Amino acid sequence: MVSKYLYLAFVVLSVIAVSQGAVSAQETTAELPKARIDISAEDGAFELMNIKATGDTDVIIETLTGETSNVTFAIVKEDAVASWRKLTITFMPVKSGRVKITLGGAHFENMEEDHRSIVFDDLSIAKNDVISNGGFEESDPDGKPVGWDGTPEVYISNKKEARTGSGAIQVWHDQRLEQTIEVKGWNEYTINAYFKAAK
Ligand SMILES: [Ca+2]
Numbered sequence: 001m002v003s004k005y006l007y008l009a010f011v012v013l014s015v016i017a018v019s020q021g022a023v024s025a026q027e028t029t030a031e032l033p034k035a036r037i038d039i040s041a042e043d044g045a046f047e048l049m050n051i052k053a054t055g056d057t058d059v060i061i062e063t064l065t066g067e068t069s070n071v072t073f074a075i076v077k078e079d080a081v082a083s084w085r086k087l088t089i090t091f092m093p094v095k096s097g098r099v100k101i102t103l104g105g106a107h108f109e110n111m112e113e114d115h116r117s118i119v120f121d122d123l124s125i126a127k128n129d130v131i132s133n134g135g136f137e138e139s140d141p142d143g144k145p146v147g148w149d150g151t152p153e154v155y156i157s158n159k160k161e162a163r164t165g166s167g168a169i170q171v172w173h174d175q176r177l178e179q180t181i182e183v184k185g186w187n188e189y190t191i192n193a194y195f196k197a198a199k
Contacts, residue, residue, distance in 0.1 A: 040074070074091065087191075089191045101191065125189055126190035127190075132147035148178065
């Protein structure tokens with residue numbers, strides 16, 4: 001008799017465990033917005049080697065074939081949540097020249113989820129910081145961050161929303177910001193960036 005009850009208890013517990021597993025699996029299928037950083041040599045002038053990013057970050061290497069040159073992009077995507085996360089990317093240019101860094105958000109196929117915005121702050125390059133206004137504290141009268149090309153979706157000027165200071169930028173797939181930096185060949189560069197999902 002006792003063993004029968006024990007068996008029943010085991011069956012009931014197993015059913016609960018299975019149904020809980022099913023619920024949590026469903027919750028995690030909703031895709032999080034993703035921060036996206038693209039890196040490429042300007043005009044595809046040279047290759048970038050040893051491109052790596054921290055954690056489980058997706059690093060996709062894509063080559064666009066152009067009329068005069070091929071441009072190899074590193075596309076780095078990482079899940080964004082409500083709190084700040086740090087993304088670290090390293091690369092090594094094989095020549096001295098200019099490298100373009102683009103901040104945006106990942107594209108989602110589902111149109112309802114396509115417009116998902118990301119906030120960036122405190123972009124820097126370890127050791128030799130060649131990024132200008134990476135903390136987004138300086139802006140021009142039109143509300144564009146100084147030193148960056150493109151128009152952010154929102155220029156944030158709010159101490160509560162920024163990670164440091166009061167300036168930060170909100171971007172998404174179709175409203176990105178870029179900056180071109182000078183690099184030296186065969187030096188390793190480490191980019192640090194902080195990001196979160198926009199409210
Ligand atoms: Ca800032």
